[in-house]
Amino acid sequence: MVKVVEQVVPRKRRRFNKNKKKAWRKKTNIDDVEENLEEERREERYGGPLEERCDKELLFLDVGEADPKVELKDDDFTFEYTVDKIPEDSCSAKKATKVALKPSSKKHQVKTLKAHQFINGLQGVKPPHKPRLKKDGLSVKMKKKAQLEAKDPKLAKKAVQKLKEIAAANKKRSNRPRTVIRTKFEDDLWTTGADDVTQECNKKGLEDSFIKDIAKHYGIMRKLRPVNVPKCKYVKPSKLKAVRPPHSGASYNPSFTDHQELLQKAISQEESRMRKTERVECLTTQMFPTIDEAPTEETWLQEMSQGLPKAGDEDNEIKEEEEEEEEEEQVDNEQLTVTHKPRNERKTKKQRRKELKEKIAKLKRLGKKEERVRESCVFRVKTYQKEIDEFLELLKTRKHCRIGRHKQRQFMPRCLGRLRFHEEDVVVNLGNELPGSLREVVPAVSLLEERFKNLQRRNMIEPRLPHKMVRKYKLKKTVKRNYKLEFDKIEKMVDSLLE
Numbered sequence: 001m002v003k004v005v006e007q008v009v010p011r012k013r014r015r016f017n018k019n020k021k022k023a024w025r026k027k028t029n030i031d032d033v034e035e036n037l038e039e040e041r042r043e044e045r046y047g048g049p050l051e052e053r054c055d056k057e058l059l060f061l062d063v064g065e066a067d068p069k070v071e072l073k074d075d076d077f078t079f080e081y082t083v084d085k086i087p088e089d090s091c092s093a094k095k096a097t098k099v100a101l102k103p104s105s106k107k108h109q110v111k112t113l114k115a116h117q118f119i120n121g122l123q124g125v126k127p128p129h130k131p132r133l134k135k136d137g138l139s140v141k142m143k144k145k146a147q148l149e150a151k152d153p154k155l156a157k158k159a160v161q162k163l164k165e166i167a168a169a170n171k172k173r174s175n176r177p178r179t180v181i182r183t184k185f186e187d188d189l190w191t192t193g194a195d196d197v198t199q200e201c202n203k204k205g206l207e208d209s210f211i212k213d214i215a216k217h218y219g220i221m222r223k224l225r226p227v228n229v230p231k232c233k234y235v236k237p238s239k240l241k242a243v244r245p246p247h248s249g250a251s252y253n254p255s256f257t258d259h260q261e262l263l264q265k266a267i268s269q270e271e272s273r274m275r276k277t278e279r280v281e282c283l284t285t286q287m288f289p290t291i292d293e294a295p296t297e298e299t300w301l302q303e304m305s306q307g308l309p310k311a312g313d314e315d316n317e318i319k320e321e322e323e324e325e326e327e328e329e330q331v332d333n334e335q336l337t338v339t340h341k342p343r344n345e346r347k348t349k350k351q352r353r354k355e356l357k358e359k360i361a362k363l364k365r366l367g368k369k370e371e372r373v374r375e376s377c378v379f380r381v382k383t384y385q386k387e388i389d390e391f392l393e394l395l396k397t398r399k400h401c402r403i404g405r406h407k408q409r410q411f412m413p414r415c416l417g418r419l420r421f422h423e424e425d426v427v428v429n430l431g432n433e434l435p436g437s438l439r440e441v442v443p444a445v446s447l448l449e450e451r452f453k454n455l456q457r458r459n460m461i462e463p464r465l466p467h468k469m470v471r472k473y474k475l476k477k478t479v480k481r482n483y484k485l486e487f488d489k490i491e492k493m494v495d496s497l498l499e
Helices: 021-027 031-045 140-151 153-175 194-204 208-221 256-283 297-304 314-335 349-409 447-457 481-498
Strands: 081-087 097-103
Touching: 140 153, 194 208
Parallel strands: none
Antiparallel strands: 081 097
């Protein structure tokens, strides 16, 4: 039995080396280039491309066989032709006629189309006017007809019967059982059956929490329950203005106080940056000694020999150890005393009764004391009220502080990414750098950078920094074979010269 191949295996695309020009010339596909060149050659054979040719070469006016001496105008001739019948030779069996076309000398009259002839209107004829009836109005004929039908009892009976038949037919159509084949699929499955499901859940004895989840699910699917929209959807991420007005000291002609304020702001910013750099240097470079204070072999030996005994101090140490041992022996002899383990004697009934009475009396005393304290708390109502008022006042102040912090946070940049937002440097011109007029003003900040920082400040985008391109693996360097041979030759030549 022969197997039919339904799908042909696609041919594998041939690959070739691209390191030589010879391979590029032989293996590259240049069919599209050849087609384009062939198209250009064909256009040149027909007189060049159409874009470069003038209108006189492409179009001409056929005026027939006219006298070349007579000057003719374009308006005297139109593209209409007359038909003249020229008889054939008498020798032909069938009579036939030749048709020749000659240009007519009449001017062309533009005629309106029949479809457009009523646009301008007919002369001397008014447009037809048909009176329209009102919404609930009837014509005279219709009124007379209705009056006659109302007088005739047979017609009235027929009309009533017809209305009854229509109502019965509509009722029958609504009560007709719907089949799966003839339904129009207009019912929504999510709208019908939700109550049945909850009833079944109640019958089966399921938990109320499970039924609530089902009702919530059906409510969302039927679009009866509104979807929870986040509160921040219609609120801007920041209340800062899109364009921040610059400081008055940044003007080309500022006042002395404004210029000094801006200058002080720039100085404080630079001081904070210097403090940070000094702190980093203190914790890194300054922790290690300099070259002058670096440890040597002598200092290392001195440090390592700390605590070790020297040659002259051995006898003194032996004497001190003997004295310490004698003192310890004397102390041990003084502290030696004989003690016996106390015996646990059994308590008598009298002792047990006495302990029980003391315990009961102690409990009674504690109960009376608690009752006295509880009764005395009635006289401390004012103090309690004062404490409650102070606590409520504290809650109110905390709430005001929280609201204030929330409002202040709306004007501050948030931490949207792993980086924090840093304000750009304050640009300030010194007194001798201030321009004399508006014509000499030079932009101090790039507009693109300023807008980019503004978007970060308004929480539109997260703070970003330019990333450096870091290679995951080091580049492998190889020397070409031809170069390697040349290098070997050069090395041999150098060795021979040195020898």
